[in-house]
Structures are given as structure tokens and as C-alpha cells.
Amino acid sequence: MAAQLDDAVGKAAPRTGKGGAPPGRRAPRSPGRGAARPPAGRAPRSAAPGPSARRTPYLLLLPALLATAVLLGWPMVRNVLLSFQNLDMKELIQHLTDWRGTGNYQEILGSEQFWRVTLRTLVFTAVNVVLIMVLGVLIGLLLARLGTKMRLTLSLALVLAWAMPVIAATTVFQWLFDSRYGVVNWLLDKAGWHAMAHYDWVGTQLSTFSVITVLIVWQSLPFVALNLYAATTTIPRELYEAARMDGAGTWQVFTSVTFPFLKPFFLATTFLEIIWVFKAFPQIFAINEGGPDRLTETLPIYAFTEGVGNLHFGMGAAISLLTIVVLLAMTAHYLRLTLRQERHEENEL
Amino acid sequence: MKRAVSATAGRLWPNATALVLAAGFVFPVYWMFSTAFKPTRDIVTDEPVWFPFHGTAEHFATAVHAPHFWTLAANSVLVTVLAVGLSLVIALCGAFALTRMRFRGRRGILLTFMIAQMAPWEVMVISIYLIVRDADLLNSLAPLTCFYMLMVLPFTLLTLRGHVAAVPRELEESAMVDGCSRRQAFRKVVFPLLAPGLMATSLFGFITAWNEFPLVLVLNKEPAMGTLPLWLSQFQSQFGDDWGATMAAASIFAVPVLVLFLVLQRKAVGGLTSGAVKG
Numbered sequence A: 001m002a003a004q005l006d007d008a009v010g011k012a013a014p015r016t017g018k019g020g021a022p023p024g025r026r027a028p029r030s031p032g033r034g035a036a037r038p039p040a041g042r043a044p045r046s047a048a049p050g051p052s053a054r055r056t057p058y059l060l061l062l063p064a065l066l067a068t069a070v071l072l073g074w075p076m077v078r079n080v081l082l083s084f085q086n087l088d089m090k091e092l093i094q095h096l097t098d099w100r101g102t103g104n105y106q107e108i109l110g111s112e113q114f115w116r117v118t119l120r121t122l123v124f125t126a127v128n129v130v131l132i133m134v135l136g137v138l139i140g141l142l143l144a145r146l147g148t149k150m151r152l153t154l155s156l157a158l159v160l161a162w163a164m165p166v167i168a169a170t171t172v173f174q175w176l177f178d179s180r181y182g183v184v185n186w187l188l189d190k191a192g193w194h195a196m197a198h199y200d201w202v203g204t205q206l207s208t209f210s211v212i213t214v215l216i217v218w219q220s221l222p223f224v225a226l227n228l229y230a231a232t233t234t235i236p237r238e239l240y241e242a243a244r245m246d247g248a249g250t251w252q253v254f255t256s257v258t259f260p261f262l263k264p265f266f267l268a269t270t271f272l273e274i275i276w277v278f279k280a281f282p283q284i285f286a287i288n289e290g291g292p293d294r295l296t297e298t299l300p301i302y303a304f305t306e307g308v309g310n311l312h313f314g315m316g317a318a319i320s321l322l323t324i325v326v327l328l329a330m331t332a333h334y335l336r337l338t339l340r341q342e343r344h345e346e347n348e349l
Numbered sequence B: 001m002k003r004a005v006s007a008t009a010g011r012l013w014p015n016a017t018a019l020v021l022a023a024g025f026v027f028p029v030y031w032m033f034s035t036a037f038k039p040t041r042d043i044v045t046d047e048p049v050w051f052p053f054h055g056t057a058e059h060f061a062t063a064v065h066a067p068h069f070w071t072l073a074a075n076s077v078l079v080t081v082l083a084v085g086l087s088l089v090i091a092l093c094g095a096f097a098l099t100r101m102r103f104r105g106r107r108g109i110l111l112t113f114m115i116a117q118m119a120p121w122e123v124m125v126i127s128i129y130l131i132v133r134d135a136d137l138l139n140s141l142a143p144l145t146c147f148y149m150l151m152v153l154p155f156t157l158l159t160l161r162g163h164v165a166a167v168p169r170e171l172e173e174s175a176m177v178d179g180c181s182r183r184q185a186f187r188k189v190v191f192p193l194l195a196p197g198l199m200a201t202s203l204f205g206f207i208t209a210w211n212e213f214p215l216v217l218v219l220n221k222e223p224a225m226g227t228l229p230l231w232l233s234q235f236q237s238q239f240g241d242d243w244g245a246t247m248a249a250a251s252i253f254a255v256p257v258l259v260l261f262l263v264l265q266r267k268a269v270g271g272l273t274s275g276a277v278k279g
Helices: A002-020 A029-036 A039-047 A049-083 A087-096 A103-109 A112-145 A148-163 A166-176 A183-190 A204-230 A236-247 A248-263 A261-280 A284-288 A299-309 A313-348 B002-037 B060-063 B069-100 B106-117 B126-134 B142-166 B169-177 B181-209 B215-217 B229-240 B243-274
Strands: none
Touching: A029 A166, A039 B106, A039 B126, A049 A313, A049 B106, A049 B126, A112 A166, A112 A204, A112 A261, A112 A299, A112 A313, A112 B002, A148 A204, A148 B002, A148 B243, A166 A204, A166 A284, A166 B002, A166 B229, A166 B243, A183 A236, A183 A248, A183 B181, A204 A261, A204 A284, A204 B002, A204 B169, A236 A248, A248 A261, A248 A284, A261 A299, A261 A313, A261 B126, A284 A299, A299 B126, A313 B106, A313 B126, B002 B243, B060 B069, B069 B106, B069 B142, B069 B181, B106 B142, B126 B142, B126 B215, B142 B169, B142 B215, B169 B181, B181 B243, B215 B229
């Protein structure tokens, strides 16, 4: 539990303490801070920002920025250029550059397939993220109510599921859902649903997506649950006591204390889960390569299949750029919120 | 009386739910290991055998003797450790600057990393392939290491920012008042307090790099130059019907991460409780 515990303290607590929670809740922190740092203590830093001190942040950030520019920026630029080219096997081997203008984009945006895949990706992401957040929060709250031993047991189980490497987990799920000897079909059959005795899970779109969703939710819940539990430990007890005194029930305590206090946590976690689910690749690819009949292709799989699989590299690049645009549109709200909060914090610095 | 009953019931339900959940979360992991140890006749049955009473190691032998296993395992360890180590150092410097200092372009830089975190590497394999090909570096470990480092970097940096912010500035300042330079204050005061945070974030990095699949799939086609995820996926397409061997291969791939998680978890607990900083 520790890593998450720690992680949440790192991630949720400071942010909560600073920008997220209403000013009143910060009260216990602020006076302490102010007292420990009298105006005089501040003076040396702001009085002597010599030229070398001014350069320090940039020097510290230089390696990270340089790495990002070279390893991400360059492929990105290359990807943009590529999306305006016609690059198939022939051009690739002969090192030809065949500019196509906006042809790739016109072709993709005009195809029904692209819009169908986009809609499917949005629904897929929404369903998974909602399941992960709701169940993850419930399990996190359950952890907070358990005794030490039981909490340790459940945490350990969660950590094991969390630590399973994706490709290994995907392989195991294929075995669990194997049509002939899979334990899931055996259980369903024993439970009285005999039609499932030798059910072929990767035979239809819906059933394939069900397996993928169970896999993704199983692997993602621990992150949310353990972090939420850890974050709740940072909530001052008095807030809960006050709420209970006012006669609040479980649901009201959650909506009036836990949720408002951990709002930054909820925002950050939802943001991360949206990115992770949206980009899910090995799970979908390894279960059935986007099949049956390309019916479980999401945008990343679609771009990969078109680009690498069908050797239309230019088209693949164009789809991947559109994928990035969709992802940005989905997360723009969070990015804006964070930047606004940063501006507040900067004024405090 | 009524109170006592409801109190017991109040504890019964959470505990029962927790047990069922724990079983549900552990089961796939358990099923992987137990299948790996079962003789084939206990795997291919109409009634599942819940426990490997006739345990065997033959599936592990099959897995380990599959072509290039040891080479690819060494590749995986090397690439992952280098990528995570590098990204931790680079991210810590950056996180420190972003949390503790005020400078021009700070928010722009922050936004850059947030967007970098969203980078869909899975769909950029095409351009990355072309770049690496033009540099004549296909089938080598250097590009993998670099790209894995960057895949991990934004998350590490943004998460470490929270950990750095959680270390009270006063500690640092009082160390500086006591005559430490900023660098000494960092090394002697801040860094030890950050250790659990560093371990926690490195776990994520480790998992990401250890797992990476699409890039190595496209960049390192030569059989001996890949990593373990590639090995496992190829192993599976080759031994797909042999679930015992496949689960043994998956176990071998999963064990290092599971062990690392369990070991580092405990260390991080100690680090957190002993670091009485949060008051």
C-alpha cells in the first residue's frame, strides 16, 4: 500500500492543501507556514536573484526539455510531414517523397470508417473510465472502513493485480476466457447458464469488448482505490466529525466532505484514466487484434493497422494526428483547470 | 442488543465484500501460476483442477528453452533499468525547478510536459521507425532505451512535483540558514525525504518500460534484439494451445515486477511513517 499511499500523499495532499480546497480548509496549514517563515527569512532569496540564480531553473529543466524536444518533438514533426505524404511500401523502399497535400485527411474524414471508430473509441473510453472511477472510489472507501488485517489483505490483492505486466495479464485473460477449457465458461455453465459452456468470447464485437473491459478495469481499479484510500487519510478528522454531528449519512458525508476535499484528486485521476484507457493498445491488440472484422478497433489500433499493418504509412500518420486531436479535445478542460491553478500557485511562490 | 447486532452486521458486510474482492483480484494471478505448475492433463480437463496437486516444472523448462530467452531477458533488464534510472535523475531536477522556482515560461513548460504525458506512442511508431531507420539504428537497444526513458519522464516529473511540494520549504530554508548551500540542502535534507516518492514513481516507470510492446515490435525485428514482451507475444502465437507453457512464460515475465512491487512497497511504508514531516 505504501507506494500508493505515498503517491497520493504526494499527489493529492499538496495540491489539495494549496489550490484545490476552499480557502477555509487551508487554514490549519497557512498560519504554520507563515509563522515558520517570517518576512525576514524570505528576504535573501528575493533580494539576491543574481544572473546565475536566474539561470538555475532553466539549467535544471534543460535535460528534460531537450529529451522531450528530440525524442518527442522530432517524431511529432516527422509525423505531421508524413501525414501530408503518400508513403506506401514502394516509396519506403525507394526512399521517395511523394507529397499529397491534404489528400490523406480528405480521404479519412470522408470515410465512414473513421467516424465509426472515433465514436466507438469515445464510448469505450467513457464506459471504462466511469466503471473505473465509480468502482475504484467504492473500493477505496471500503478500504478506509476495514480493520487493519482485512485492509492489508485487500491492499495486497490490489497491488498484485496492479503490478501484473499488461502483456502477461492479457495472456492470462485469454486463458481465463478460453472457449474450451477457460474457467469463466465453466463457471457460467455451472451457474446455470449452459449456453456459455463453450462460448467463443472473441466471436462478437460486444463479447470481445466485454473481455477487454474486464481486463482493463481489473488492472486499473487498484490505482484509483489505493490512491483514494491514501488520500482520504489526509482529510482532517474534524471535518468528518462535524459532518456526523450535523447528522449526515454516508452519502452526505461523501458529497459534503470527501468529494469537495479531494476534488483535485478526482480531477487528476480521471484525467489520467482517460488518457490510459483511450491509449490502451496491447490489451485490445493482443486479445483479438481489433477483431472480429475490425469491430473492436479503437483509434490507436486503427492508426496502427492502417499504418504498420496495411503499409499505408502516410494514412496511418494522418490518423494518428487526428487521434491526438481527439485526445486533446477530451482533456482540454483538465489542462485548462490545472494551468489556472498553477497561476494561483505561482502568485504564492 | 439491537445495537450489538447492527454493529456486527456493520463489520460483517465490509469484511465479506473485501474478501470477495480480494479473491477476485488475486484469482487471475493465482490462475496463471497454478496453470504453469500443472501437468497438461490437469489443464485440459472438463472440470478445472483448482490446485496443482501434481506440480511439475516442465512448462518452465519449455519456456526457458524457447529461442533467445536469456538474451531477451538481459535486454529487457538493461533497457528498463537504464530508462528508469535516467528518467528519475532528469525528472527530479525538472520537478525541483518547477515546484520551487519562479521563472519566465514556467507554465508553458509545465503544459509541454502534460501534453508529453499524453503522447500516443502507439500511433507514432511509424515516424519513429523512419527516424531510427535513417539513423541506421534499427535492431539496437539504444533507441529503445531513449524512447522508454521519455515515455516514463513526463509522468515521473509531474508526480515528483507533488512529492517535492510535500517537503516543507522551511526545512530547506533552515538548512540554508545553517550554512548549507542550496545544493547541500537538497542533498542532505530534501533528497532523503523524497526517497519513498522516488521509489513509488520508479515503480510506474519500471512497469511502463518493462511492458512496452508496439515500439519494440516495429523497431527490433531481429530475433535476438527484442525484449521480453515481444518474446511473450511470439511465444504465445507459437505455443498458444499449450496453456501450461504459455502461463509459465507469462509467470516468468511477471515475477520480476511482482517481486519488485512487493519489496519496494514495504520500503516505502517505512519511509513514509518514519519521515515525520507532514505535521
